[in-house]
Amino acid sequence: MTQIDFYTHVEDKLRVTCQLAGKAFARGLKVIVFCADRESAHRVDRALWTTPAIGFVPHCAPDDPLAAETPVIVDCRGEPLLHEEVLLNLRPEWPPFFSRFQRLIEIVSRDDADRAAARERFRFYRDRGYDIRIHDLGRTREQ
Secondary structure, three states, X not given: OXXXXXXXXXOOHHHHHHHHHHHHHHOOOOEEEEOOOHXXXXXXXXXXXXXXXXXXXXXEOOOOOOHHHOOEEEXXXXXXXXXXXXXXXXXXXXXXXXXXXXXXXXXXXXXXXXXXXXXHHHHHHHHOOOOEEEEEHHHHHHO
16 A cells, blocks of 8 residues: 655745655655646756755656656656656645555645645545655754
8 A cells, every 4th residue: 555645844845855856766766756737847857956966866757768767757747657666746636646656745835725735635545544644844843
């Protein structure tokens, strides 16, 4: 069953997205960053070129000729799905294919609309019996 992790109270979703993608890459995992649209996919792509500042997270679009060998795919369509390891969801709705993945990551900002959409996704997953872990990034910052 898919392990689901919610990262909450995030100040900068783009920065945290890049950090989590980089962390997964460092652990040898493959990641699909599922963006809401082409514009947000472009922002993630640009940010991954500079995050981390002293490293590089290999990434590309799913239609790139090297996509099958590239550990991080930045996508806004959801097809083709080139692997089933980690799905990082940046959309307001739950991805219809999330259960194919070993792990699903949801990043929730402090924005009220984003939090409301995340609550809906949380209920959806919980009501279907998924184990959900919550990582409160606002709390770790305040301590």
